[in-house]
Amino acid sequence: MDAVTLANSARTDTTPPADLSPTLKTLWLARAGQWDAAHDACQDLPDPAGAWIHAYLHREEGDYGNACYWYSRANKPAPSRNAPLEDEWMQIARALC
Template sequence: MNAASLADSARTDATLPAGLSPTEETLWLARAGKWDAAHDACQDLPDPAGAWIHAWLHREEGDYGNACYWYSRAGKPAPSRNAPLEAEWMEIARALCR
């Protein structure tokens, strides 16, 4: 599934689509607003992918300091506090989706 279709599914579908990879499932949960489930799932992913999603989740939550820690673990620069979350989610999804 590509990033755009994953985002569409997360906005419209009530449940995870079948056949997603663990990374895609975590991204879907994050985009669908299921923060706790996404947070739990990203901790089971190997770094740097898990750390990058983890960073995004903490930035979405408003915990910028914790997000910066996870960006460093992911080897990614931390965006500004006010950078659009949706645009970053798409960047992550484009990089990590099959």
């Protein structure tokens, strides 16, 4: 599944596609506005991709300090506090799809 299809699915479908990997399901949940479910799911992703999604979620939450910790765990530079969340979500999706 490509990033645009994943984004569209998260905006229109009530449940994630059954064939998504745990990482993409977590990203889908984040896009679908299911912050708590996405946060719970990323706790089970021990790799840098999970840390990147975790960082994104904390930036979305407004906890920039915690987000910066997770960006470092993901080996990714932290975007500025004001960087558009939409752009970052697409960047993550393009990298992981």
